[in-house]
Amino acid sequence: MFGPEQGHFALALACVLALVQFAVPLWGANRRDARLVGLAPYLAVSQLIALGYSFLCLVMCAVSDDFSVQNVAANSAVSKPLLYKITGVWGNHEGSVLLWTLILAVCGGAVSLFGRNLPDILRGRVLAILGGVSAGFQMFCLLTSDPFDRVFPAPMDGQGMNPLLQDPGLAFHPPILYTGYVGFAVPFAFAVAALIEGRVDAAWGRWVRPWAVAAWCFLTCGIALGSWWSYYVLGWGGYWFWDPVENASLIPWLTGTALVHSAIVVEKREGLKIWTVLLAIATFSFSLSGTFLVRSGILNSVHAFANDPARGVFILALLAIVIGGSLALFAWRAPSLTSTGLFSPISREGSLVLNNILLCSICAVVVTGTMYPPFMQLLAGRTISVGKPFFDAATIPLTLPLLLAMGVGTALPWKRAQLARTFSHLYAAAGIAAIGLVLCFWKLSGVLPIACGALAIWVIAASASDVLRRIGIGHTSAQGVWERMKHLPRSSWGAALAHIGAGITVLGLCGMSQAQHAIVEVHIGETRSLAGDDWTLLDVHDYIGPNYKAMQADIAIRHNGKLVTILHPEKRDFTTQSQTTTEVAIHTNFITDLYGVVGDRHGTGKDTTYVLRLHRNPLAPWMWLGGLVMAIGGAFSLSDRRMRIGAPKRAAARNMARA
Amino acid sequence: MTRKTRRLWIVIACLACVGSAAALTLRAFSSNIVFFMAPSQVKANPPSPDRTIRLGGMVMAGSLHRINENGTPVNAFEVTDGQAAVEVHYTGILPDLFREGQSVVALGTVQKDGGFTASEVLAKHDETYMPKEVADELKRTGKWDPRFGKAPDASSWDTMTAKKAGG
Numbered sequence: 001m002f003g004p005e006q007g008h009f010a011l012a013l014a015c016v017l018a019l020v021q022f023a024v025p026l027w028g029a030n031r032r033d034a035r036l037v038g039l040a041p042y043l044a045v046s047q048l049i050a051l052g053y054s055f056l057c058l059v060m061c062a063v064s065d066d067f068s069v070q071n072v073a074a075n076s077a078v079s080k081p082l083l084y085k086i087t088g089v090w091g092n093h094e095g096s097v098l099l100w101t102l103i104l105a106v107c108g109g110a111v112s113l114f115g116r117n118l119p120d121i122l123r124g125r126v127l128a129i130l131g132g133v134s135a136g137f138q139m140f141c142l143l144t145s146d147p148f149d150r151v152f153p154a155p156m157d158g159q160g161m162n163p164l165l166q167d168p169g170l171a172f173h174p175p176i177l178y179t180g181y182v183g184f185a186v187p188f189a190f191a192v193a194a195l196i197e198g199r200v201d202a203a204w205g206r207w208v209r210p211w212a213v214a215a216w217c218f219l220t221c222g223i224a225l226g227s228w229w230s231y232y233v234l235g236w237g238g239y240w241f242w243d244p245v246e247n248a249s250l251i252p253w254l255t256g257t258a259l260v261h262s263a264i265v266v267e268k269r270e271g272l273k274i275w276t277v278l279l280a281i282a283t284f285s286f287s288l289s290g291t292f293l294v295r296s297g298i299l300n301s302v303h304a305f306a307n308d309p310a311r312g313v314f315i316l317a318l319l320a321i322v323i324g325g326s327l328a329l330f331a332w333r334a335p336s337l338t339s340t341g342l343f344s345p346i347s348r349e350g351s352l353v354l355n356n357i358l359l360c361s362i363c364a365v366v367v368t369g370t371m372y373p374p375f376m377q378l379l380a381g382r383t384i385s386v387g388k389p390f391f392d393a394a395t396i397p398l399t400l401p402l403l404l405a406m407g408v409g410t411a412l413p414w415k416r417a418q419l420a421r422t423f424s425h426l427y428a429a430a431g432i433a434a435i436g437l438v439l440c441f442w443k444l445s446g447v448l449p450i451a452c453g454a455l456a457i458w459v460i461a462a463s464a465s466d467v468l469r470r471i472g473i474g475h476t477s478a479q480g481v482w483e484r485m486k487h488l489p490r491s492s493w494g495a496a497l498a499h500i501g502a503g504i505t506v507l508g509l510c511g512m513s514q515a516q517h518a519i520v521e522v523h524i525g526e527t528r529s530l531a532g533d534d535w536t537l538l539d540v541h542d543y544i545g546p547n548y549k550a551m552q553a554d555i556a557i558r559h560n561g562k563l564v565t566i567l568h569p570e571k572r573d574f575t576t577q578s579q580t581t582t583e584v585a586i587h588t589n590f591i592t593d594l595y596g597v598v599g600d601r602h603g604t605g606k607d608t609t610y611v612l613r614l615h616r617n618p619l620a621p622w623m624w625l626g627g628l629v630m631a632i633g634g635a636f637s638l639s640d641r642r643m644r645i646g647a648p649k650r651a652a653a654r655n656m657a658r659a
Numbered sequence: 660m661t662r663k664t665r666r667l668w669i670v671i672a673c674l675a676c677v678g679s680a681a682a683l684t685l686r687a688f689s690s691n692i693v694f695f696m697a698p699s700q701v702k703a704n705p706p707s708p709d710r711t712i713r714l715g716g717m718v719m720a721g722s723l724h725r726i727n728e729n730g731t732p733v734n735a736f737e738v739t740d741g742q743a744a745v746e747v748h749y750t751g752i753l754p755d756l757f758r759e760g761q762s763v764v765a766l767g768t769v770q771k772d773g774g775f776t777a778s779e780v781l782a783k784h785d786e787t788y789m790p791k792e793v794a795d796e797l798k799r800t801g802k803w804d805p806r807f808g809k810a811p812d813a814s815s816w817d818t819m820t821a822k823k824a825g826g
Contacts, residue, residue, distance in 0.1 A: 358676055389687070393686070520730055520731065521727060613752055
């Protein structure tokens with residue numbers, strides 16, 4: 001019922017359905033044949049069902065320990081807990097490609113179900129583009145990385161999974177991150193459909209924005225989760241390493257954030273149309289190249305490419321078709337799109353343009369920093385690398401004006417603003433930011449952390465004061481405030497929340513720039529102090545876990561003689577994989593993280609010493625908390641009535657009439 | 660505001676932002692690019708002590724020892740590419756995958772006395788795995804040809820060179 005052959009067949013079936021989903025609606029839309037176009041949603045849903053079945057088959061193979069399947073044998077083992085048998089399915093290349101296409105099919109299904117108010121032709125074309133992308137990647141899956149490949153003879157037990165990946169945070173990180181990546185396929189499909197149609201208007205902006213916001217929320221969560229994982233699993237006390245894999249998720253996040261903002265201008269003022277279409281194409285292109293070039297390591301090491309040339313060539317060809325094709329279409333059709341809305345530089349539109357320019361500049365810097373080393377390697381043969389110092393020096397100065405503009409932007413009216421009037425709304429926020437600046441001078445050291453900290457407080461204060469002003473705090477009665485609160489659009493609440501979240505994240509980053517750590521070698525009972533706390537190693541004992549041997553330390557932390565907490569960091573030795581992992585112990589009060597790691601044991605008897613690493617990380621949880629608040633803001637904005645049931649009608653329903 | 664003036668504003672803003680981004684990138688590149696060097700290259704022309712480099716090679720077997728500086732454990736080991744060896748000092752917990760006789764990449768600076776102070780040590784424990792830079796360096800110096808099996812033990816490289824030089 002759920003064997004690998006059935007799964008393989010379902011995958012092939014889904015691939016064929018996706019091809020039909022690509023060809024038929026496009027042809028139908030060209031011929032203005034409503035019946036052919038109307039097939040698109042049914043095709044999308046049946047493709048989703050076939051692919052869902054295929055994915056379920058792979059999960060069942062892993063759960064039932066079918067080691068005759070190459071993929072399961074290489075990545076699973078009998079002793080692995082059930083949860084990780086399931087999540088291990090997407091912990092490898094083949095499974096993750098399958099998950100990737102499954103999420104793409106889910107997007108197609110969602111457009112079919114929730115896109116009932118779209119004009120038929122536009123929906124048909126959007127689904128056709130999604131189907132085309134799906135078909136390409138399912139073919140990639142079938143031809144070069146088949147997850148259902150059998151192996152003969154079947155081994156008695158699998159090789160097991162990297163113990164580092166046996167972690168709940170990482171188990172759910174890829175699906176969320178992939179949903180973010182793949183979600184941007186929908187705005188991409190809308191952009192391509194609009195280019196084919198030659199029409200972008202306010203209604204298009206309104207349709208495309210919820211999809212962009214939803215994808216952005218998932219990507220934000222995915223990045224935050226990934227960063228949190230590296231903080232508490234890798235045990236280096238760091239949260240972001242600027243390595244290509246991380247940058248691959250940050251780049252589409254930056255352009256996606258720009259897209260979410262520029263789509264507002266299309267929706268409200270019919271401006272920035274060409275730019276928004278280009279951003280939608282760019283965001284998905286970055287997502288694609290991010291997942292498949294950087295994550296698969298093709299770009300980083302020539303080895304990955306040489307080991308499996310078919311795979312690399314296929315992926316490059318696929319990327320060339322999708323990205324090159326859409327950009328060629330853009331170059332051909334974009335000049336026919338004209339903007340109508342006029343605005344002065346000091347206006348809401350103007351601030352959104354500035355936001356876009358700054359975000360794209362930061363993105364350009366990150367792309368340069370990520371791509372320069374492999375290109376240097378390829379062209380000049382010199383091995384170089386760029387890391388945190390480069391990215392800090394190049395991106396933070398560009399973030400400062402962005403933060404400054406974030407506070408002002410939401411307070412500006414559309415079309416034309418009077419600066420004096422706008423600033424009169426921002427006195428309170430500016431006052432709070434000034435207090436924040438003093439606070440930052442007192443608490444933080446370094447010019448950039450102080451500036452960033454004060455600006456983050458400014459963003460939070462300005463966003464909060466903007467909402468308070470709109471609901472009339474201080475101007476109207478309590479009854480009036482309540483009425484206004486109810487009538488303020490949820491998207492305004494969402495925007496304010498998202499901006500506050502960004503401020504919280506930046507504050508967390510500023511706090512982390514002041515992190516302190518010490519590496520000590522101590523006997524049992526010895527005490528060391530770090531930044532006002534006394535850390536005492538109480539005891540170390542060994543125990544045996546389900547599939548590992550562990551050494552656990554008890555470290556007591558006292559502040560002015562009062563016990564704060566006892567940390568239990570561990571070092572685990574996985575015997576089957578002969579691999580060691582470090583289990584960090586973290587105590588948090590949401591202001592400061594106390595972070596302890598136990599290292600090697602040296603000597604014997606009375607002379608036994610242990611190496612410990614102790615970290616004090618101020619405001620660390622705020623980084624991820626801010627990400628969560630940003631995503632909640634996005635979700636709030638998604639729940640806006642306008643987005644859900646707005647059912648916008650186009651100015652003139654030409655398409656319907658002609659169809 | 661006419662379409663033309665608005666366009667002018669946008670173009671000016673774009674140029675200003677992209678220009679400053681380019682300037683920042685170039686400035687950051689000039690001071691923050693980290694070059695990969697093999698021990699023999701470090702010995703031949705040592706980089707200035709304020710320049711961070713990535714030093715790659717094999718950890719010489721039997722070279723790892725620990726120095727305790729006022730309760731701070733310092734790991735000292737030698738990294739070799741077969742022609743020269745550099746003593747690396749690293750304060751901290753060595754990665755779980757660090758082994759003698761296996762490849763390692765250390766990030767840090769070369770001191771005036773020729774020693775190397777690492778701020779970060781990266782290692783990967785695997786029979787076949789070797790950082791690409793290390794593998795290239797070994798192939799370049801003729802210590803290892805991947806067609807004839809896996810890399811020789813790091814501790815033997817110096818003697819291999821010495822023999823060649825002598826004979």
